[in-house]
Amino acid sequence: xxxxxxxxxxxxxxxxxxxxxxxxxxxxxxxxxxxxxxxxxxxxxxxxxxxxxxxxxxxxxxxxxxxxxxxxxxxxxxxxxxxxxxxxxxxxxxxxxxxxxxxxxxxxxxxxxxxxxxxxxxxxxxxxxxxxxxxxxxxxxxxxxxxxxxxxxxxxxxxxxxxxxxxxxxxxxxxxxxxxxxxxxxxxxxxxxxxxxxxxxxxxxxxxxxxxxxxxxxxxxxxxxxxxxxxxxxxxxxxxxxxxxxxxxxxxxxxxxxxxxxxxxxxxxxxxxxxxxxxxxxxxxxxxxxxxxxxxxxxxxxxxxxxxxxxxxxxxxxxxxxxxxxxxxxxxxxxxxxxxxxxxxxxxxxxxxxxxxxxxxxxxxxxxxxxxxxxxxxxxxxxxxxxxxxxxxxxxxxxxxxxxxxxxxxxxxxxxxxxxxxxxxxxxxxxxxxxxxxxxxxxxxxxxxxxxxxxxxxxxxxxxxxxxxxxxxxxxxxxxxxxxxxxxxxxxxxxxxxxxxxxxxxxxxxxxxxxxxxxxxxxxxxxxxxxxxxxxxxxxxxxxxxxxxxxxxxxxxxxxxxxxx
Amino acid sequence: xxxxxxxxxxxxxxxxxxxxxxxxxxxxxxxxxxxxxxxxxxxxxxxxxxxxxxxxxxxxxxxxxxxxxxxxxxxxxxxxxxxxxxxxxxxxxxxxxxxxxxxxxxxxxxxxxxxxxxxxxxxxxxxxxxxxxxxxxxxxxxxxxxxxxxxxxxxxxxxxxxx
Numbered sequence: 001x002x003x004x005x006x007x008x009x010x011x012x013x014x015x016x017x018x019x020x021x022x023x024x025x026x027x028x029x030x031x032x033x034x035x036x037x038x039x040x041x042x043x044x045x046x047x048x049x050x051x052x053x054x055x056x057x058x059x060x061x062x063x064x065x066x067x068x069x070x071x072x073x074x075x076x077x078x079x080x081x082x083x084x085x086x087x088x089x090x091x092x093x094x095x096x097x098x099x100x101x102x103x104x105x106x107x108x109x110x111x112x113x114x115x116x117x118x119x120x121x122x123x124x125x126x127x128x129x130x131x132x133x134x135x136x137x138x139x140x141x142x143x144x145x146x147x148x149x150x151x152x153x154x155x156x157x158x159x160x161x162x163x164x165x166x167x168x169x170x171x172x173x174x175x176x177x178x179x180x181x182x183x184x185x186x187x188x189x190x191x192x193x194x195x196x197x198x199x200x201x202x203x204x205x206x207x208x209x210x211x212x213x214x215x216x217x218x219x220x221x222x223x224x225x226x227x228x229x230x231x232x233x234x235x236x237x238x239x240x241x242x243x244x245x246x247x248x249x250x251x252x253x254x255x256x257x258x259x260x261x262x263x264x265x266x267x268x269x270x271x272x273x274x275x276x277x278x279x280x281x282x283x284x285x286x287x288x289x290x291x292x293x294x295x296x297x298x299x300x301x302x303x304x305x306x307x308x309x310x311x312x313x314x315x316x317x318x319x320x321x322x323x324x325x326x327x328x329x330x331x332x333x334x335x336x337x338x339x340x341x342x343x344x345x346x347x348x349x350x351x352x353x354x355x356x357x358x359x360x361x362x363x364x365x366x367x368x369x370x371x372x373x374x375x376x377x378x379x380x381x382x383x384x385x386x387x388x389x390x391x392x393x394x395x396x397x398x399x400x401x402x403x404x405x406x407x408x409x410x411x412x413x414x415x416x417x418x419x420x421x422x423x424x425x426x427x428x429x430x431x432x433x434x435x436x437x438x439x440x441x442x443x444x445x446x447x448x449x450x451x452x453x454x455x456x457x458x459x460x461x462x463x464x465x466x467x468x469x470x471x472x473x474x475x476x477x478x479x480x481x482x483x484x485x486x487x488x489x490x491x492x493x494x495x496x497x498x499x500x501x502x503x504x505x506x507x508x509x510x511x512x513x514x515x516x517x518x519x520x521x522x523x524x525x526x527x528x529x530x531x532x533x534x535x536x537x538x539x540x541x542x543x544x545x546x547x548x549x550x551x552x553x554x555x556x557x558x559x560x561x562x563x564x565x
Numbered sequence: 566x567x568x569x570x571x572x573x574x575x576x577x578x579x580x581x582x583x584x585x586x587x588x589x590x591x592x593x594x595x596x597x598x599x600x601x602x603x604x605x606x607x608x609x610x611x612x613x614x615x616x617x618x619x620x621x622x623x624x625x626x627x628x629x630x631x632x633x634x635x636x637x638x639x640x641x642x643x644x645x646x647x648x649x650x651x652x653x654x655x656x657x658x659x660x661x662x663x664x665x666x667x668x669x670x671x672x673x674x675x676x677x678x679x680x681x682x683x684x685x686x687x688x689x690x691x692x693x694x695x696x697x698x699x700x701x702x703x704x705x706x707x708x709x710x711x712x713x714x715x716x717x718x719x720x721x722x723x724x725x726x727x728x
Binding site for chain 1: 574575578579582583586590620623624627628630631633634635636728
């Protein structure tokens with residue numbers, strides 16, 4: 001039987017086991033939406049802005065191991081989606097974005113709602129396709145899912161002209177696929193892993209530094225096993241939090257620009273560094289020249305060869321799936337004679353404990369004004385450390401990363417690479433859709449939340465009982481902090497004037513709003529909010545305007561040149 | 566340092582812009598870029614002349630390999646190779662210049678492929694440096710128009726780039 005292009009798209013989604021798609025209809029995707037209407041296997045979540053559709057699908061992928069799917073129409077549908085796509089691309093999130101396009105005969109004629117989707121999205125996707133013949137449609141979608149979810153994951157755009165969705169052809173969804181031009185490496189080179197084992201066992205001051213690759217590669221168990229075996233200290237990047245249990249004594253906290261003193265000092269002074277699924281980002285190692293002033297041997301495990309020796313030259317590169325490589329590493333370590341240098345390790349740990357004793361995350365607990373750190377600490381306690389936490393971008397994001405102790409992977413959902421303000425609420429929607437019974441908190445600020453605030457309406461429609469923690473300091477906090485430190489206290493355009501009454505705003509959308517102004521009210525308010533299992537609760541915490549995120553490695557400085565409290 | 570890189574890629578719409586976009590997005594140099602389908606019409610072969618430090622060239626190779634449409638990448642400069650470029654030059658050829666131009670074309674093993682009573686069009690192939698030398702050797706004011714293809718390269722002997 002012959003199926004229309006629109007029917008084929010829906011059948012492909014069903015074949016891929018996709019249960020939720022996030023999107024917004026429009027002219028070019030009308031036939032596709034008609035087919036979605038006629039079935040109930042693939043549930044469509046209607047957002048209020050295409051950017052949120054992509055963010056929600058992105059978080060759906062981050063919080064599960066599935067591929068996130070978003071559907072948008074041509075032209076403005078696509079351009080609105082670009083921020084979401086670029087956000088997913090920077091954090092290597094497996095996604096397929098189906099975009100409507102004007103009919104093939106109208107392409108290039110500046111038709112209504114036409115844009116060069118493949119051209120606009122090219123620099124921010126892993127790959128993209130324009131389908132010009134309905135006969136290629138099913139295979140193209142298969143390729144899109146395959147490319148998105150294998151190797152270093154990433155978003156793939158499939159642009160489908162409107163006439164293609166009406167053309168008919170036989171439907172045959174390929175079970176498997178191989179592409180001569182795309183063959184991601186899986187297993188690491190055994191010889192390289194052997195070299196890594198030798199270095200690790202010879203280390204006097206070892207350090208393990210892991211990133212988002214451990215989360216995306218589902219390698220947390222293997223990482224925990226490795227750390228336990230070796231007894232080495234471990235730090236996570238912002239994207240890697242939850243990859244190693246934060247409550248384990250081997251964990252030194254997050255590293256980087258707002259990393260802990262102990263993590264940054266250990267990173268700077270180690271003699272052997274094992275980097276796993278991380279990319280030596282500028283926010284992580286600070287000034288690379290300063291980083292090189294200390295000699296050290298570096299082992300770098302990553303699935304993407306282009307991530308290796310990009311910013312930092314490494315001694316032992318291992319290209320492969322982090323889980324496979326860590327398993328082999330553990331196997332070889334078990335087989336190796338002798339273990340790590342116990343004496344040296346003892347001395348190294350005593351140095352680390354001294355750094356840890358600096359208590360770099362301390363803040364004024366006697367303040368009469370609510371300290372944002374205090375809110376996150378209480379959030380951690382009230383949710384027993386078991387919530388999914390999404391965040392927006394800025395100071396609140398850093399405090400959430402520093403003070404919420406993630407013990408499990410895929411629980412901390414934020415925009416690390418692109419740093420997209422506005423992701424928090426749609427991220428929480430995607431997480432809640434994927435994990436209907438889970439507790440989902442969104443840590444945000446009064447600036448970020450307003451970038452996608454319209455999604456409160458989506459939350460009402462789908463009865464998503466999210467808990468929004470708005471750390472309201474009436475400033476774009478991180479901008480204000482940089483202006484205080486580096487621009488002579490000239491707070492240029494960083495003050496959020498004319499803020500809405502968030503309590504009444506939440507109520508206007510049909511939710512529950514709370515304003516919390518005293519430290520003593522923080523815990524009771526959180527308890528009350530999280531007890532309301534069925535309601536979305538918007539908690540507006542009026543926090544200290546002058547609070548800054550410490551420690552801080554200023555731009556251009558080295559990791560050990562932190563500004564401390 | 567100057568490098569000449571050969572790329573085999575899927576002969577698909579947009580493949581060229583992916584490569585060009587990669588170079589501009591990451592700030593890599595392109596001295597020249599040539600591309601045409603191969604004897605296997607599903608594949609195109611591209612020759613890119615670029616320059617940069619060893620680290621940059623390593624990244625260029627890795628980033629090219631990372632493109633989904635790219636099948637194979639070889640840095641020809643890593644071994645013995647041959648490179649050729651084609652140039653067409655239209656030169657003024659009147660009076661005593663007419664004989665001189667013919668002679669210069671012969672010396673450089675160029676061919677005159679179009680003749681009018683006022684000008685010659687000379688076809689010249691060789692490494693880029695030879696084409697440069699020809700342009701320097703003739704009377705500058707006689708040059709009316711030039712067009713160059715950019716370099717194409719191939720490995721010597723049994724260095725073969727094929728799927």
